[in-house]
Amino acid sequence: MKAFDWQLQKNGYIPMSGQIVDASLVSAPKQRNTEVEKEAIKAGKTGREIWPNEPNKAAQKDMDARWTLKMGGKIRYRSDGTSLPQIALPVFGYKSHIAVDRRFGFIRESALTSAVQADGRMLPRLVTTGNTSSGVWADSAYRSQKNETGLALRMLVSRIHRRKPAGKPMPHNIVRANAAKSAIRAHVEHVFAHQKNRFGLFIRTIGIARAMAKLILANIAYNFDRLVFHQRA
Structure with a gap:
C-alpha cells in the first residue's frame, strides 16, 4: 500500500485539499457457536483451547471477527x-x-479491526500530516475531546461533524455547518460503495491477518480504478 502510494505521489498525485476519514462494516461468514464458546472467544481463548479434540473445527473458526449492530x-x-x-x-x-x-x-491510509471497534479511536491512526491542506472531515462518531486535542497538536483543522445536544433541538447554525461538511465528507462513501458493489467485498478468509491482506488488495484495486479515472479525464 505504501509503495503504491509512493508511486502515485511520484507521478504528481500528492495528497491535497485535506483528508476524509470513515469506516464501514465488512461481512464475514457467520459463526455457529454455543453461548459457552462465545464467552470463551470473548475471553481471548484460542481455537485449540476451545476445541482441543477437534483440530479441524478449530482451524475453521474465525476468532477475530465479531458481531455488532x-x-x-x-x-x-x-x-x-x-x-x-x-x-x-x-x-x-x-x-x-x-x-x-x-x-x-x-x-492514503487504512486499517482493519473487528466490527465492534469504535470509529473514533482509529482517527489518530488514519490521519497524517502529509497532506497539503490541514482539514480533516469525518462524521460525528469521530468527535471527542481527545481527538480534537490530538488534531490541534498535529496542526490539523477539525471539520468533524458536531453532535446534537442531548434532549435539545439542533441549533440551526450547526445544522448548516454539518450540511456543508456532509457535501465533502460524502465522497468517502463512494469508496465503500465501489468496493462492495463492484468488487463484492466479503471476508472469506480466517483471522484478522488474512482479512487485512485481502482488504489491502481491495484498497489497491480501488486506487488502480481511481488512477485510471484520472488518467482518462
Missing part, C-alpha cells in the same frame, strides 16, 4: 428533540477504516 438510516428527531427508533441490523465480521485525500480520492 448496524444502525440503519438517518437519525430523525421528534419535535421535543428526542430521537426516533432506528432499525438495528446484526452484522458479523470486520470494520474497514480508511482515509482518502479530498483532491484525488485515493485511499
Whole structure:
C-alpha cells in the first residue's frame, strides 16, 4: 500500500485539499457457536483451547471477527428533540477504516479491526500530516475531546461533524455547518460503495491477518480504478 502510494505521489498525485476519514462494516461468514464458546472467544481463548479434540473445527473458526449492530438510516428527531427508533441490523465480521485525500480520492491510509471497534479511536491512526491542506472531515462518531486535542497538536483543522445536544433541538447554525461538511465528507462513501458493489467485498478468509491482506488488495484495486479515472479525464 505504501509503495503504491509512493508511486502515485511520484507521478504528481500528492495528497491535497485535506483528508476524509470513515469506516464501514465488512461481512464475514457467520459463526455457529454455543453461548459457552462465545464467552470463551470473548475471553481471548484460542481455537485449540476451545476445541482441543477437534483440530479441524478449530482451524475453521474465525476468532477475530465479531458481531455488532448496524444502525440503519438517518437519525430523525421528534419535535421535543428526542430521537426516533432506528432499525438495528446484526452484522458479523470486520470494520474497514480508511482515509482518502479530498483532491484525488485515493485511499492514503487504512486499517482493519473487528466490527465492534469504535470509529473514533482509529482517527489518530488514519490521519497524517502529509497532506497539503490541514482539514480533516469525518462524521460525528469521530468527535471527542481527545481527538480534537490530538488534531490541534498535529496542526490539523477539525471539520468533524458536531453532535446534537442531548434532549435539545439542533441549533440551526450547526445544522448548516454539518450540511456543508456532509457535501465533502460524502465522497468517502463512494469508496465503500465501489468496493462492495463492484468488487463484492466479503471476508472469506480466517483471522484478522488474512482479512487485512485481502482488504489491502481491495484498497489497491480501488486506487488502480481511481488512477485510471484520472488518467482518462
